[in-house]
Every structure is written in C-alpha cells, then in structure tokens.
Amino acid sequence: MRLLAALLLLLTFSSCFLSRSTTNEPLRKKQLEQLHAGTTTAKEAIEILGAPTEVIQLGTRSAYRYDFTTLKRAGFSIIILSFLNEDTRADRAWLFFDAHDVLTHVGSTLEGNEAEYAMPWQDVHGD
Amino acid sequence: MAISPRLALALLAALGCGSCLTGGYYRTQMFGPVAHEQVVGLVPGKATLDDALKQLGAPLYVWEWKGEGTALAWGWRNQARWGFALSVPVGGRNSASFSYDKIALDLPGAVLFFESDGVLVESREGQLADIQAQTSVKRPAAVPENAP
Numbered sequence: 001m002r003l004l005a006a007l008l009l010l011l012t013f014s015s016c017f018l019s020r021s022t023t024n025e026p027l028r029k030k031q032l033e034q035l036h037a038g039t040t041t042a043k044e045a046i047e048i049l050g051a052p053t054e055v056i057q058l059g060t061r062s063a064y065r066y067d068f069t070t071l072k073r074a075g076f077s078i079i080i081l082s083f084l085n086e087d088t089r090a091d092r093a094w095l096f097f098d099a100h101d102v103l104t105h106v107g108s109t110l111e112g113n114e115a116e117y118a119m120p121w122q123d124v125h126g127d
Numbered sequence: 128m129a130i131s132p133r134l135a136l137a138l139l140a141a142l143g144c145g146s147c148l149t150g151g152y153y154r155t156q157m158f159g160p161v162a163h164e165q166v167v168g169l170v171p172g173k174a175t176l177d178d179a180l181k182q183l184g185a186p187l188y189v190w191e192w193k194g195e196g197t198a199l200a201w202g203w204r205n206q207a208r209w210g211f212a213l214s215v216p217v218g219g220r221n222s223a224s225f226s227y228d229k230i231a232l233d234l235p236g237a238v239l240f241f242e243s244d245g246v247l248v249e250s251r252e253g254q255l256a257d258i259q260a261q262t263s264v265k266r267p268a269a270v271p272e273n274a275p
Contacts, residue, residue, distance in 0.1 A: 004135050054227065059195035059243065067227075082151035090158060094186035096176070096197075105245070107180030111159055120154035120207055 015077035018117055023069040024053060027091040032108050035095065042101040052095075060099040067092045074117040087124065090113040130151030157204040157234065158187065166237045168251050180249040188231045188255070190263045195243035198262055202234030202255045232256040 002105040026081045027049075034040075034048050046052070046066065052064035075084035091112035096105040161183050169179055179199060186199040232255040240248045240262070251258050 001135070055189070056189050058189070058191045058197050060236060061195070061197075061243075063189045064196070064199060065189070077151070080149055082153075084151065086154075086156065086159040088237045092187070094180075094185050094189060094199075105176050105180060107185040108186035109159070118154075120152050122154075123156075123205065125159070125205075 017075060018038075018072045018094065021071045021117075024037070024067060025050075025065055025094055026068045026112055027108065027110060029052065029108075029110060032093060032106065035103060035106050037103050039106060040103040042095075042097050042103070045095055045097075049095075050094075052124075061104075062097050062101075064095040064097070066095070067093070068112045070112050070115040072115045072117050083120050085113045085118045085120045087118060088114070107122060152209050152219065154207040155204055158202065159184075160203040160205065161201045163237075163252065166252060167240075169239065169247055169250060171247050171249050174247040178242050178248075179239050179241075183194065183237075187227055187234070187236065188259075190259060192262055193264075194241050196248070197241045197243075198238055198259070199241070200232070200236060200238045200255050200259070202231060202236030204234050204241070232259055239261075252274055 012019045015046045027126070033047050035045060040048075042064070049066055053067055054065040056063045056065070069088060070090070071086060073084065073086050075082060077083075089111045090110075093106065093108040095103060098104050112127070116124045160235045165182055168181065176197070176199075188199075188200045190198050192198040217222055228268055235253065236255050237248045237250060237252045238255065238258045242248055
C-alpha cells in the first residue's frame with residue numbers, strides 16, 4: 001500500500017513542464033535602420049533582410065511582412081487538472097512599397113524576446 | 128500513511144481517465160495590446176499611416192481595402208479561463224495546420240483603414256476576422272496564359 005501511495009505521489013508531481021518554440025529568425029534593429037523611405041527599393045530591402053515571410057498586394061502597391069515569434073509554455077498537472085500558461089511575443093516588421101517598388105513606410109515592433117514562462121494566474125506583462 | 132483499497136482504486140481510475148477527461152486553468156497571452164485611447168487618438172482625415180506605425184508599432188496583419196486603400200490590423204489576447212473537456216479518440220492520427228493569417232485574425236483588436244495617399248479614413252475595434260470578412264475583397268484568380 002505504501003508503494004502504491006508513493007507511486008501515486010510520484011505521478012502527481014511528475015508532470016511539470018516548460019516548452020519554448022520559435023518561428024523564423026529574430027529581426028535586427030540595425031538591419032531595419034538601413035531601410036530608408038523614399039530611396040530603398042524592394043530589391044535592396046531583400047538584400048538587407050532576406051526573403052519576406054509574406055507579400056501582400058495592395059492595389060498597385062505591396063507590403064512585405066517579416067516576423068519572428070516566440071511561444072513559451074509553462075504548466076503542471078495534478079491528476080486530471082492542468083494549469084497552463086502560454087505567452088506569445090513577436091518581432092514584426094512591415095515594409096510598404098509603392099507601384100515602383102520604392103519603400104514608402106516601415107513599421108516595426110521588436111518584442112520577440114519578451115515572452116516569459118509563467119503560471120496562468122500571473123499576468124506577466126501587466127496587459 | 129494508510130490508503131484504503133477503494134480510495135486507491137478511485138485514484139487510479141482518475142489517473143486512467145486523464146486521457147479522456149481533462150480540465151484546468153489556462154491563460155493565453157499573445158502580443159502586446161493596443162489601448163483604445165491610442166486608437167481613438169488617431170483622428171480620421173488627419174492621422175497618417177506614418178503616425179499609426181509610429182504610435183502603434185507594426186501591425187499584425189495587412190490587407191487590401193477598396194482597391195488602392197490599405198487596412199492595418201493590430202490584435203492581442205490576454206485571457207484566463209477554467210475549462211473542462213471530454214475527449215474520445217476516434218482515430219490513430221491527427222493533423223493540424225494553421226496559417227499565420229488564421230492565427231492572427233482569430234484575435235480581438237483594432238483595424239485602421241487608409242486611403243492610397245496614406246490618410247486615415249476610419250478605425251474599427253472588434254474581432255479581426257469579422258472586420259476582415261466585411262472589408263476585404265477577394266481578388267479574381269489570374270487567367271492562365273494558355274487559356275482559350
């Protein structure tokens with residue numbers, strides 16, 4: 001009976017876990033600073049940043065998306081009850097080009113490295 | 128410590144059911160939020176695409192709007208909930224595939240609409256997928272070169 005109790009206790013406490021997954025490569029601020037609205041062409045942007053993740057057609061214009069995503073999961077289970085937190089943060093950059101493939105606007109958010117491991121009752125970013 | 132055989136059996140049964148009956152407390156935090164005040168602070172007819180990108184950062188998703196116009200969407204989630212589920216395995220294999228736009232647009236958030244000259248026309252807040260469904264137009268497929 002003691003062995004059974006120990007086994008149950010072991011099963012109860014053996015289910016803590018952490019996992020981290022990323023998509024694409026992190027964006028670098030220095031590379032984004034090399035882009036200049038009004039002069040940088042789509043070809044030059046690709047030479048600096050590499051191939052975009054997605055290209056969206058906007059009438060005769062276009063927008064290129066670059067992104068890097070980090071997902072951190074943390075949790076534990078007690079028999080059939082699970083407690084899980086998922087935190088997803090991303091680096092994102094959108095490059096807008098005119099009909100002649102000249103850069104008109106750049107928008108970037110670099111927060112891919114801000115994902116955190118946490119418990120579900122923790123609001124780690126204070127959002 | 129003494130455990131009665133009945134209690135031990137009940138605990139084992141509960142453990143055995145872990146694969147079919149599950150529940151717990153879950154929190155999903157996705158991306159940084161955009162405050163309502165920031166959205167309404169961008170005044171239609173005055174604010175530009177540059178202003179929006181500087182104040183709100185890079186959007187989550189972008190789509191074509193009214194030909195030469197552009198819709199920019201910011202989405203986020205910070206939701207915690209209790210949930211319980213009963214699952215019954217019906218096959219040996221499962222597969223799931225989600226595209227970026229599916230994940231991005233499955234969030235609540237804000238969408239700003241700009242004319243081709245980059246001036247803000249309007250802003251909306253709500254479920255991004257619903258707003259996109261109401262405002263995006265599917266492009267007709269290109270006609271193949273060797274079509275009759």
